Amino acid sequence: MxxxxxxxxxxxxxxxxxxxxxxxxxxxxxxxxxxxxxxxxxxxxxxxxxxxxxxxxxxxxxxxxxxxxxxxxxxxxxxxxxxxxxxxxxxxxxxxxxxxxxxxxxxxxxxxxxxxxxxxxxxxxxxxxxxxxxxxxSDSDNDGLGDRWESLYTTTVQTPGGTVTLFDPLSGNWDCLLLDQAMEDALSERFDGENGNANWEDLANPAGTHSCDMVLDTDDDGLANFEEEQFGTNPTARDSDFDLIDDIVEVSNTSVSLFIGTGEDCNIPLLDPIVRAAPFMAMERTWFLQDMDNDGLNNGPSDWDTDGDGMPDGFEYCYSHQNEHPQHNDLETLDPANASDGYGDWDDCIDFRLNQFHLSLEN
Structure with a gap:
C-alpha cells in the first residue's frame, strides 16, 4: 500500500x-x-x-x-x-x-x-x-534524547539474552535487558531528586517504564547517558574530547582522586591516587552548557581546549596546582578556563607557555 x-x-x-x-x-x-x-x-x-x-x-x-x-x-x-x-x-x-x-x-x-x-x-x-x-x-522515539545525538552514537551491546542496540533514534529501548532489578534499584537511589539530581520517577514515560538509552551509563564514566547529551559528550567514551581528563572529572564540583600525576609528573600513571581540586570545580552546572571560545563545543568535557588558548585542558590542568610550584602564586599557574594564560612565562625560562606546550609534544 x-x-x-x-x-x-x-x-x-x-x-x-x-x-x-x-x-x-x-x-x-x-x-x-x-x-x-x-x-x-x-x-x-x-x-x-x-x-x-x-x-x-x-x-x-x-x-x-x-x-x-x-x-x-x-x-x-x-x-x-x-x-x-x-x-x-x-x-x-x-x-x-x-x-x-x-x-x-x-x-x-x-x-x-x-x-x-x-x-x-x-x-x-x-x-x-x-x-x-x-x-x-526532534525526538522521534520519545526517549528524551535528540535524534541527531543518538544517530551519532548508535552501538550494539551483547547480553546473555541477546543483542541490544543502543541509541537507535527509532527505539527507546524501554526496560531493555540491561535494565535489570539491581540496576533499577541503583539508579533510583542515585536519581533521588535531591541536590540537583533528577528524579527517577520523572525519568519514566507515562507507562512507568524507563529508556535504557536515556538512563544507563554506557561507558561507565559516572555520567548517565542523558547527562552526556546535556554536556555534549560521547556516551561511549570516558574522555570524550581526548584531553586526558575523564568527563566525570571535568564536570565535578568537588575534589577528585587521580591516578595520573600532575605538575612535573604530568600524566604519569600512579599506583596510589592523589587528591586534587577538579579542573572546573568553581563553575556552575550551567557553565558546561555554554561555549566560552565560540568553537561550537560546550565548555569542559566536550571541548579539548575549553578556553581556546591553544593548550588542551589536560595540559593546563596538569600545571594548575600552586602547591606543586610554591615559588609561584595562584595567578601564575595555568587555568583551562582562562584564555589569557597562554603567553606568560610560568617557569622564568623566557618561553611562552603556549610554546612550552608545543615543545612538550616534540619530546
Missing part, C-alpha cells in the same frame, strides 16, 4: 496541510482510484485532485524525498525549498502573478527542502528520510 500509515494526518505538525486521512480501500474506493503509478505511497487520484503532484513521478519537486514521505511527515511535496526550482500546483493557472504569490506568501520555504530542519534537531530532512526519523519531531 506504499508508505506505511500514509493516511495519517500531519496537519498539526507541519506547514503543509496533509489530507491523507482515509484508507481508500476501506472507504469503498475502486482499485483504479487507489492506483499508485509511481509507487510513492500516494494514490494517483489523490495526487491529481488533492496534492497537485505528478502521479507518474515519485518526487515531483525533485528534492530527493518522495512525495508520499513528504506528505506523511507534514512537508510540502511541491516545495523543494529553492526559488529557482519552484514547483507550482498543476491545477493552478501558471501565470506570473501566481508564481509571485507563491514565492512571497509561503513558497519557497527552505525548511521544506532536503536541507531544511523544521524540528531543529540538527538533522536535515534528507538525513531524517535516510534514518527513518520524523523531521517534525
Amino acid at each position: 506504499g508508505v506505511s500509515g500514509y493516511y495519517q494526518t500531519s496537519e498539526s505538525i507541519g506547514q503543509f496541510d496533509s489530507a491523507v486521512e482515509d484508507d481508500l480501500f476501506g472507504k469503498g474506493s475502486t482499485s483504479s482510484e487507489a492506483l499508485d503509478s509511481d509507487g510513492d505511497g500516494l494514490a494517483d487520484s489523490l495526487e491529481e485532485t488533492q496534492y497537485g503532484t505528478d502521479p507518474f513521478d515519485e518526487d515531483t519537486d525533485k528534492d530527493g524525498m518522495s512525495d508520499g514521505w513528504e506528505v506523511e511527515h507534514g512537508l510540502n511535496p511541491l516545495d523543494n525549498g529553492e526559488s529557482e526550482d519552484l514547483v507550482t500546483d498543476p491545477g493552478q493557472a501558471e501565470t506570473e502573478d501566481a508564481s509571485e504569490k507563491n514565492e512571497t506568501e509561503s513558497w519557497p520555504d527552505p525548511n521544506q527542502g532536503p536541507n531544511g530542519d523544521p524540528d531543529g534537531d540538527g538533522l536535515t530532512n534528507q538525513a531524517e528520510a535516510d534514518l527513518g526519523t520524523d523531521p517534525q519531531r
Whole structure:
C-alpha cells in the first residue's frame, strides 16, 4: 500500500496541510482510484485532485524525498525549498502573478527542502528520510534524547539474552535487558531528586517504564547517558574530547582522586591516587552548557581546549596546582578556563607557555 500509515494526518505538525486521512480501500474506493503509478505511497487520484503532484513521478519537486514521505511527515511535496526550482500546483493557472504569490506568501520555504530542519534537531530532512526519523519531531522515539545525538552514537551491546542496540533514534529501548532489578534499584537511589539530581520517577514515560538509552551509563564514566547529551559528550567514551581528563572529572564540583600525576609528573600513571581540586570545580552546572571560545563545543568535557588558548585542558590542568610550584602564586599557574594564560612565562625560562606546550609534544 506504499508508505506505511500514509493516511495519517500531519496537519498539526507541519506547514503543509496533509489530507491523507482515509484508507481508500476501506472507504469503498475502486482499485483504479487507489492506483499508485509511481509507487510513492500516494494514490494517483489523490495526487491529481488533492496534492497537485505528478502521479507518474515519485518526487515531483525533485528534492530527493518522495512525495508520499513528504506528505506523511507534514512537508510540502511541491516545495523543494529553492526559488529557482519552484514547483507550482498543476491545477493552478501558471501565470506570473501566481508564481509571485507563491514565492512571497509561503513558497519557497527552505525548511521544506532536503536541507531544511523544521524540528531543529540538527538533522536535515534528507538525513531524517535516510534514518527513518520524523523531521517534525526532534525526538522521534520519545526517549528524551535528540535524534541527531543518538544517530551519532548508535552501538550494539551483547547480553546473555541477546543483542541490544543502543541509541537507535527509532527505539527507546524501554526496560531493555540491561535494565535489570539491581540496576533499577541503583539508579533510583542515585536519581533521588535531591541536590540537583533528577528524579527517577520523572525519568519514566507515562507507562512507568524507563529508556535504557536515556538512563544507563554506557561507558561507565559516572555520567548517565542523558547527562552526556546535556554536556555534549560521547556516551561511549570516558574522555570524550581526548584531553586526558575523564568527563566525570571535568564536570565535578568537588575534589577528585587521580591516578595520573600532575605538575612535573604530568600524566604519569600512579599506583596510589592523589587528591586534587577538579579542573572546573568553581563553575556552575550551567557553565558546561555554554561555549566560552565560540568553537561550537560546550565548555569542559566536550571541548579539548575549553578556553581556546591553544593548550588542551589536560595540559593546563596538569600545571594548575600552586602547591606543586610554591615559588609561584595562584595567578601564575595555568587555568583551562582562562584564555589569557597562554603567553606568560610560568617557569622564568623566557618561553611562552603556549610554546612550552608545543615543545612538550616534540619530546
